[in-house]
Amino acid sequence: MAYSEKLIDHYENPRNIGSLDKNAEDVGTGLVGAPACGDVMKLQIKVGADGLIEDAKFKTFGCGSAIASSSLVTEWVKGKTIDEAETIKNTDIAKHLALPPVKIHCSVLAEDAIKAAIADYRAKAAQKFAKPDDNEVERQEAVAE
Amino acid sequence: MDHFARLGVPAALDLEPAVLDKAYFALQRRWHPDRFVGKPAEERARASTEAAALNDAYRTLKDPLARAVYLAGLKGVELPGDGKTIDDPELLMEAMESREALHDATTIEAIDSLADQARQQSQQALTALGSLFLRDDKPAIRKALLRLRYLDKFAEEAQGRRANLVKKVGIANG
Numbered sequence: 001m002a003y004s005e006k007l008i009d010h011y012e013n014p015r016n017i018g019s020l021d022k023n024a025e026d027v028g029t030g031l032v033g034a035p036a037c038g039d040v041m042k043l044q045i046k047v048g049a050d051g052l053i054e055d056a057k058f059k060t061f062g063c064g065s066a067i068a069s070s071s072l073v074t075e076w077v078k079g080k081t082i083d084e085a086e087t088i089k090n091t092d093i094a095k096h097l098a099l100p101p102v103k104i105h106c107s108v109l110a111e112d113a114i115k116a117a118i119a120d121y122r123a124k125a126a127q128k129f130a131k132p133d134d135n136e137v138e139r140q141e142a143v144a145e
Numbered sequence: 146m147d148h149f150a151r152l153g154v155p156a157a158l159d160l161e162p163a164v165l166d167k168a169y170f171a172l173q174r175r176w177h178p179d180r181f182v183g184k185p186a187e188e189r190a191r192a193s194t195e196a197a198a199l200n201d202a203y204r205t206l207k208d209p210l211a212r213a214v215y216l217a218g219l220k221g222v223e224l225p226g227d228g229k230t231i232d233d234p235e236l237l238m239e240a241m242e243s244r245e246a247l248h249d250a251t252t253i254e255a256i257d258s259l260a261d262q263a264r265q266q267s268q269q270a271l272t273a274l275g276s277l278f279l280r281d282d283k284p285a286i287r288k289a290l291l292r293l294r295y296l297d298k299f300a301e302e303a304q305g306r307r308a309n310l311v312k313k314v315g316i317a318n319g
Contacts, residue, residue: 031234031237031241032230032232033231034225035224035225036227036228037298038294038295038297038299038301040241040244042241059241059245061240061241061245061248104228108230109230112230116232
């Protein structure tokens, strides 16, 4: 089976491998897995004050197609708003990389990973704004210490 | 007919390999194509169907994890199939960390030590499954089986990485 040049390029020169601080307020982390094939994928986004994704990192243990799919997604989401990033579909990933049918599930994993990262970021943002008073108290305590 | 019934063995997690082997080989002899030479086509077809089903049953029940997954399926615990994803953070964090450790392991000793650890974890998880089945705790059974899948994958990866390293060392020394 012949793999596309784009796929091989992302596999051999993966973009944005690494980790961001998962505890940081402006970082959303998505951790997903495909138990049938034993793949595990972590995808993280860092959202700037302007609402744009300024950085994205991934770590994937799985086949070449899973690595290429997550590498591509980190490249795509940079500079996008989270709403825009959320519209990325696995079919777009599969088409861009020309994934063979048996590897379509790798693109599903990458779509689920970016969705999970966005959900995590939103949950953190909601928590931050839900209880400003408590946060304020904590911050003051931290300063006092 | 389920695989256990087909082989006439108890539907249990801790099936003795010898018991399973004995049941399989006896039935395999009974349905062996050689015994149906010259018999009517219907009988020959029946024998070959039976033989195939026996092989399938034996293959599934012989492997402890495949057996556990199958038994869980009979109890209505379905595992995600191809293309289905999970997001259990605890489970995936463990899988991610162990794969990172394996990725960072650069000596055969380090790989063996990680593989040993994973083997022990698998053993313990398989043993613990027994009581989960007794309690019929389906969510816990599902989670334990998913964890075992990842441990199994880890073992496979460790083996591959070890083989690569052995090859590399061999080239360096030779």
